[in-house]
Amino acid sequence: xxxxxxxxxxxxxxxxxxxxxxxxxxxxxxxxxxxxxxxxxxxxxxxxxxxxxxxxxxxxxxxxxxxxxxxxxxxxxxxxxxxxxxxxxxxxxxxxxxxxxxxxxxxxxxxxxxxxxxxxxxxxxxxxxxxxxxxxxxxxxxxxxxxxxxxxxxxxxxxxxxxxxxxxxxxxxxxxxxxxxxxxxxxxxxxxxxxxxxxxxxxxxxxxxxxxxxxxxxxxxxxxxxxxxxxxxxxxxxxxxxxxxxxxxxxxxxxxxxxxxxxxxxxxxxxxxxxxxxxxxxxxxxxxxxxxxxxxxxxxxxxxxxxxxxxxxxxxxxxxxxxxxxxxxxxxxxxxxxxxxxxxxxxxxxxxxxxxxxxxxxxxxxxxxxxxxxxxxxxxxxxxxxxxxxxxxxxx
Numbered sequence: 146x147x148x149x150x151x152x153x154x155x156x157x158x159x160x161x162x163x164x165x166x167x168x169x170x171x172x173x174x175x176x177x178x179x180x181x182x183x184x185x186x187x188x189x190x191x192x193x194x195x196x197x198x199x200x201x202x203x204x205x206x207x208x209x210x211x212x213x214x215x216x217x218x219x220x221x222x223x224x225x226x227x228x229x230x231x232x233x234x235x236x237x238x239x240x241x242x243x244x245x246x247x248x249x250x251x252x253x254x255x256x257x258x259x260x261x262x263x264x265x266x267x268x269x270x271x272x273x274x275x276x277x278x279x280x281x282x283x284x285x286x287x288x289x290x291x292x293x294x295x296x297x298x299x300x301x302x303x304x305x306x307x308x309x310x311x312x313x314x315x316x317x318x319x320x321x322x323x324x325x326x327x328x329x330x331x332x333x334x335x336x337x338x339x340x341x342x343x344x345x346x347x348x349x350x351x352x353x354x355x356x357x358x359x360x361x362x363x364x365x366x367x368x369x370x371x372x373x374x375x376x377x378x379x380x381x382x383x384x385x386x387x388x389x390x391x392x393x394x395x396x397x398x399x400x401x402x403x404x405x406x407x408x409x410x411x412x413x414x415x416x417x418x419x420x421x422x423x424x425x426x427x428x429x430x431x432x433x434x435x436x437x438x439x440x441x442x443x444x445x446x447x448x449x450x451x452x453x454x455x456x457x458x459x460x461x462x463x464x465x466x467x468x469x470x471x472x473x474x475x476x477x478x479x480x481x482x483x484x485x486x487x488x489x490x491x492x493x494x495x496x497x498x499x500x501x502x503x504x505x506x507x508x509x510x511x512x513x514x515x516x517x518x519x520x521x522x523x524x525x526x527x528x529x530x531x532x533x534x535x536x537x538x539x540x541x
Contacts, residue, residue, distance in 0.1 A: 147406065147437070147479070147487040197522075200515070201235030203530050207468070208538030210475035211529070212236035212272060214437070217256050219485060220263040229481055229520055230267070237264050238272040238436075238477055243310065245276070245302055249283035261310055271310065272477060273317030274436070275366060276303050277350050279336035287337060294341035300353050307357040316434060318366040318402050319354045320347050324384050326376055332383025347387070348396045355397035366402030366436055370422065371463065373415035381422050392429055400432030403467070406479070407459055407513075409443035414459070416466045427472035435467055437479040440513035440525070441488050446501050452512050457524030464532035471538055476529065483510045484518040 204211035212234045219226040220237065230237065241247050242257040264271055275281070277299070282290070286298055307317070325334035333339055338346040347365070354363050367384055369377050384401075391398050403423075407414075426433055440456045447455070467473050480486045488511035495501075495508070502508070510518055515526035 197527075197530060200233040200526070200529055200533070203533040204235065204476065207533045207536055209468070209473070209533065210235045211477070211533070212238055212269075212475070213478045213481040214238040214240040214274070215481070216240050216485065217242055217260050217263075220260060220267070222263075225520060226482060226485065227263075227267070229516060230269070233481065233515075234269060236272050236477075237267070237269045238274050240274075240480075243271075243274055243306070244278060244281035245286070245306075246281045246283045248302075248306065249285070257310065270313040270315065272436075273307075273311070273314045273361070275318040275321040276306060276354060277319065277338060277346075278321035279334060279338065282337060290337055290341045296342060296349060299338070299342075299346075299350065303350065303353040304357045307354065307361075311358050311361065314358070314361055316362050316364055316400065316402075316432075317354055317358060318364045318436065319350050321366045322368060323347055323365065324367055324380055324387065326379045326383065332380070332387070348391060348394065351391070351396050351398055362399035362432060363397055364400045364402040364432075364434065364436075365398065366404065368404040368406055368437070370403050371405065371407060371414065371419060372411045373413050373418045374411065378418075385422075385425055388426065388429055388431065392431075398431070400434060400474075401426050402434050402436035404437040404479075405435045405463065405467075406437055406439060406441070407463055408441040409455060409459055410441065414462065416462065419463070419466050420469070423467065423470040423472070427470055431472065433467070433470060433473045435464075435473065435476045438463075438476060439479045439486065439488060442511050442513060445490070445494060445508040446498050449509075449512065453524045456513055457528040460525050461528035461532060464528065465535075468532050468536040476533075478514060478529075480514050482516040482518060482520055483512055483514050483523075484520070486511055486514055488513050 200211045213230060215226065215230055215237055217239075218224055220230060221227065239257065239260050242260045248254050248257060261271065286302075289295065289298055303319075311317070323334055323336070324332050326332060328335055331344065333344055342349065351363055354361075365388070367380070369380050370384065371377065388398070388401065423433060438460070440460055442452060442456065444452065444455065464476070467476070490508055490511055512523065513525070515523060515529055517523050
């Protein structure tokens with residue numbers, strides 16, 4: 146899961162603020178983007194940028210679900226993004242509002258109440274993101290867990306969160322990102338939870354969640370499981386062993402969330418390796434959910450049409466493998482529009498291209514989500530659509 150700001154949900158959009166705040170003018174980019182919008186997309190055999198059937202309908206026809214993460218400001222009635230979420234999403238994921246540190250303060254708690262109300266008005270169920278994450282523990286709980294570890298603090302958080310917001314939530318991400326490589330023989334991350342309670346904290350968290358939400362399916366959610374590179378091979382190995390240990394002990398675990406933060410700067414993606422990994426997870430009887438799909442770009446100096454094609458082709462190759470696996474029950478993108486994405490382009494990205502944009506243009510925003518910053522369908526939308534259409538589950 147990407148790092149997230151703790152800024153209020155109605156704060157200025159960070160991606161837009163960064164783009165606007167640069168000294169480089171964007172007029173040249175906007176002109177080229179307008180020209181690109183008038184032309185057919187280069188992905189999916191010349192389809193135009195008008196969206197076809199809603200993604201959630203295509204996913205449902207395949208026997209799966211599609212949803213997207215969104216911030217509170219995006220689901221409010223005055224947000225132009227809300228209509229897009231209403232049309233294309235079968236469920237909504239509170240991007241930060243359901244995290245423990247965002248529920249710990251009265252003002253933050255009220256934001257989640259507002260979020261849940263908007264989701265009900267839209268007729269959209271929520272996805273349970275996330276109960277325990279080492280980067281989302283309120284300061285008061287951190288202090289108590291370090292000085293006087295008491296599982297009751299964690300248990301109360303899990304129970305109260307599920308009791309208040311769990312109605313209609315089919316999947317809860319109970320433990321988020323428990324794996325880290327290169328530190329321990331068991332591959333567990335050296336988090337506050339591990340320090341306070343030892344490796345057994347994962348079992349205890351899943352059991353607490355099962356007691357509070359007996360009808361929901363419980364997930365472990367993990368990132369960097371996608372590429373055939375040493376660190377990700379090691380992460381997959383440790384994660385599979387963790388899943389095996391939990392299931393052997395009879396722990397209530399029902400699935401794995403594969404975050405799917407794709408990165409065009411990483412190589413290689415091996416369909417064979419990824420397929421084998423998913424097959425091993427499925428062989429344990431676990432569901433698979435792609436929970437946070439997006440694509441970080443590599444080549445920022447290409448025209449928007451080329452950048453969109455590269456993103457879509459990579460996403461399609463990934464989804465073809467993921468959706469060929471019958472255990473994959475759904476896909477969630479980490480956002481729906483490039484307008485609101487954690488994949489902000491910073492000075493380090495610009496520095497990779499010395500001498501570029503001297504004519505006053507700019508790379509603009511990372512183009513790794515299904516719709517662009519003007520809420521127009523991009524080739525990644527068609528990649529998702531084609532992946533769902535080509536792979537229906539039995540009975541889907």
